[in-house]
Amino acid sequence: MKIEPQHVVSLTYDLYVNQENGEEGLVESATQEQPLTFIYGAGQMLPKFEEHLSTLSAGDQYEFRLTAEDAYGEYDNEAVASLPKEMFGTEEIPPVGSMLPLQDNQGNRLQGQVVSIAEDAVIVDLNHPMAGQALHFKGEILNVRPANEEELSHGHAHGADGHSGH
Template structure:
């Protein structure tokens, strides 16, 4: 079976990034981000918008055992860095848990309920300054991996809009 809309895909991957500040794409400039191995693969419902669109486009038509490798530009990944995507949060917000450190990632939620992470860039007596860009904004994403399993999604998975595990029976 090949990867197409409404299939559940299980795959391994290794993700490296490179910045777009003129870095070449050779291995010396790649930074390891994360990986999913065969004993704990990435499992997702293909074609419902869970993954980056270009990521899915590169996987279309692959089947079990196929290996892949591709690069997504920053624009096709998490976007270019927006220098205006910054905010100052009142230090009052941190009274209970204490002030974060520069470089810490803070879990935030916007007024419509979307969750995201902000990175602390500065701390003053009045405010904690954060960068609201996705941590991988402005970077090219380099994926390599192997397709482990492809199956038709169950009606339950299609109704819920997500995969229920590699075999379709995992908990929600």
């Protein structure tokens, strides 16, 4: 079955990015035991990622690269925020390197990585961890099937076979 909008796609992937030494290194994988499963065309994946899969069917191998611009965007030096320590109340100040779930003024959820701790503030980088990086994907399409009504109403897939497993 060919990949089409409102179809659930399960796939494996290995994601490579350029390391500091100039070589490509593996940073993330989805395996046959733990595949990536999503509703194609539902806006969950990078648009260019889906575009590269648009002609494929179950059993097909794929390999493609996305520029930083087509992936998570260029690194934005302005996207670093200073959060007042009072914001954390009595909670412990998160350590450098930890990821914080945040919300912007429009209610959009985003992740910020703590990059340093100042005397009265926590400095957080709001760029996606892979901003500014070209992505190299390799993998295989494992399964393609029409999404069921429940999945379409929820806006996400319930696993490779359509059951949520909850």
